[in-house]
Amino acid sequence: MARIVVIGAGLGAMAAAARLAVAGHRVTVYERTDTYGGAVGRFEREGFAFDTGPGLLHLPAVYRDLFVKTGKEPLEECVTLTQVDPAARHVFADGTRVDLPNASRAGTVAALDAALGTGAGERWGDFLVRAREAWDRTRRPLLEEPQPADPAPLAREPYPALRTGLLRRPATTLAGIGSRELRDPRLAALLDAYAWSYGFDPATAPASAAVLPYMEQTFGSWYVGGGLRALAEAVYERCRKRRVEFVFGTAVADVLEKDGRAAGVRLATGEAVEADHVVSGAPVPALYRDHVVAWEREDDDVPRHQRLGTGRVTVCLALRGAREPEAVHRTVVHGGGERPAVTVLRPDDPALRPDDGHEAVTVTATVRLGRERDWEAVADGMVVAAGQAVPGLAGRLLWRHVRTPEDVLRDTGSAEVPGPALAGARGGLLPAANLSPLPGLYLAGGWSHPGGGLAHAGMSGALVAGLVVEGEDFRGSR
Structure with a gap:
C-alpha cells in the first residue's frame, strides 16, 4: 500500500483519488479552499442556486466508468441524469432561430434546412462527416491513452479539409471551415459558438476543433438533477466511501524531492508530508510557478501547458415568475459585431429555485483576458442578450450576481478556463502530460492531458490512476 498525496479536490483529482483508493493505496487530498469540486462550483442566495462552472455534462460514460470501477452503486443511483432535448436553441444575429435536437x-x-434554407443542413451534415474522420484519428491518443513521449504526430492536422478550388489550400482554422465549407454566416456562427464554449477563439483554433461539435451532437448533452454541483458531491462521497481523506483549508506550498523523485509535499503551514506518489490537480501554470520553481528553465524539460487567453463571465439571475412551458434548457444567443455569444441555461429544476413562482437562470460568455474590463458593463450586455431567450426578463429580474475571471482565479488558481486537447496547431494545444518531469509526480485535471471539460478531467483521473498502479508502461483503456 503506497502513500499518495493529492493536491486539490477538483473533479479530475478526485477521480484519480477514488480509483487509487480502490487499488489499495492510502490517499490524502489537500485542498486550499474549504470545499471540493474545483471549477464545478455553486452560488446560493435566498433559495436560488446556480452552477458557476459547467452546466451540462457530455460523455457521461466517463463518470459511469468511474462509478462502476469504484463501488457497487452505479452513477444513475447517485445522481439523476436527463438528456436535454432540444440540445440547444440558437438565436442568430439576424433573428433566425433554430432548435437542434x-x-x-x-x-x-x-432543423437547419427548415430554419436556414434548403442545403444548409446538408452542408452541416457533410462537415460532421469530415469531423468524424478527425475524431476517429485522434480519439484514442487524445482521450484514452497517456500522452506519448513524442507528441509530434499529434501536432499534425487531422481534419480532412474540403479543398475548394484547384490551387487553394484547405482551411486550417475553424473560422476557415465556416467561411469555405459551410458558406452561411449563421452556420459559421453555429460552429464558432462551439469553439468559444470551450475557450477557443475560432479565428485561431485549428480545424481539428471540429471534433467539439461532433462530440456534442453525436453523444448528446445531459443535465444532472440539482445542477452539475450534484455530480461533484457524488464523486466526493464516492471518495469518502473508499476512505480517501480530505484536508480542506490547507494549501500545498511545495513538492518535496528526494533522490530525484517526488517524496511528498510541504504544506503552507510548514509541515512536511511524506508520500510515495504525488498527484497534482492544481492548474499547471500555478504548479510550476508556486510549487516546483526549481524546474523553470529554458529547455524542453518544462512541460507544455495550454494558454488560451480566455476566461468566463457568469451572471446568475434570480427571476420572479414561473418558467414558461415552452422554454428550453439551453439557448445560445449569437453575437453581432464585438458582442460575444452568450449561453442561457434555464433548467426546470425545483432544487434551484425557492418555489415554482420563481426561476434561476445562468448566463455565461467567453471573454478574452489580458486587459482591464468593466465586468459590470460586460454583464449588462450579456443580460440584454439573454432577453432574447427569456421573455420579459427585465421586468422579472429580482437581482443578479456577476462572477468574473478574477473570481475564478481566486477559487481555482487560474483565471483561464483550460480547453480540451486538440491535435494540430503544431502541438500548441496539447496540455501538460500526466507524467511530470519529476518521477513520482503526476498531473490530473483540466490543465493536464487530455485537457479541460468535465469528461476530459474524469479521463485524466483514470489515466493518472493507471500510470500509478501499472507504471509508465500503462497504455490506457483497451
Missing part, C-alpha cells in the same frame, strides 16, 4: 444527425439536418 439532442444526438440526432438527421434531426439536426432537417
Whole structure:
C-alpha cells in the first residue's frame, strides 16, 4: 500500500483519488479552499442556486466508468441524469432561430434546412462527416491513452479539409471551415459558438476543433438533477466511501524531492508530508510557478501547458415568475459585431429555485483576458442578450450576481478556463502530460492531458490512476 498525496479536490483529482483508493493505496487530498469540486462550483442566495462552472455534462460514460470501477452503486443511483432535448436553441444575429435536437444527425439536418434554407443542413451534415474522420484519428491518443513521449504526430492536422478550388489550400482554422465549407454566416456562427464554449477563439483554433461539435451532437448533452454541483458531491462521497481523506483549508506550498523523485509535499503551514506518489490537480501554470520553481528553465524539460487567453463571465439571475412551458434548457444567443455569444441555461429544476413562482437562470460568455474590463458593463450586455431567450426578463429580474475571471482565479488558481486537447496547431494545444518531469509526480485535471471539460478531467483521473498502479508502461483503456 503506497502513500499518495493529492493536491486539490477538483473533479479530475478526485477521480484519480477514488480509483487509487480502490487499488489499495492510502490517499490524502489537500485542498486550499474549504470545499471540493474545483471549477464545478455553486452560488446560493435566498433559495436560488446556480452552477458557476459547467452546466451540462457530455460523455457521461466517463463518470459511469468511474462509478462502476469504484463501488457497487452505479452513477444513475447517485445522481439523476436527463438528456436535454432540444440540445440547444440558437438565436442568430439576424433573428433566425433554430432548435437542434439532442444526438440526432438527421434531426439536426432537417432543423437547419427548415430554419436556414434548403442545403444548409446538408452542408452541416457533410462537415460532421469530415469531423468524424478527425475524431476517429485522434480519439484514442487524445482521450484514452497517456500522452506519448513524442507528441509530434499529434501536432499534425487531422481534419480532412474540403479543398475548394484547384490551387487553394484547405482551411486550417475553424473560422476557415465556416467561411469555405459551410458558406452561411449563421452556420459559421453555429460552429464558432462551439469553439468559444470551450475557450477557443475560432479565428485561431485549428480545424481539428471540429471534433467539439461532433462530440456534442453525436453523444448528446445531459443535465444532472440539482445542477452539475450534484455530480461533484457524488464523486466526493464516492471518495469518502473508499476512505480517501480530505484536508480542506490547507494549501500545498511545495513538492518535496528526494533522490530525484517526488517524496511528498510541504504544506503552507510548514509541515512536511511524506508520500510515495504525488498527484497534482492544481492548474499547471500555478504548479510550476508556486510549487516546483526549481524546474523553470529554458529547455524542453518544462512541460507544455495550454494558454488560451480566455476566461468566463457568469451572471446568475434570480427571476420572479414561473418558467414558461415552452422554454428550453439551453439557448445560445449569437453575437453581432464585438458582442460575444452568450449561453442561457434555464433548467426546470425545483432544487434551484425557492418555489415554482420563481426561476434561476445562468448566463455565461467567453471573454478574452489580458486587459482591464468593466465586468459590470460586460454583464449588462450579456443580460440584454439573454432577453432574447427569456421573455420579459427585465421586468422579472429580482437581482443578479456577476462572477468574473478574477473570481475564478481566486477559487481555482487560474483565471483561464483550460480547453480540451486538440491535435494540430503544431502541438500548441496539447496540455501538460500526466507524467511530470519529476518521477513520482503526476498531473490530473483540466490543465493536464487530455485537457479541460468535465469528461476530459474524469479521463485524466483514470489515466493518472493507471500510470500509478501499472507504471509508465500503462497504455490506457483497451
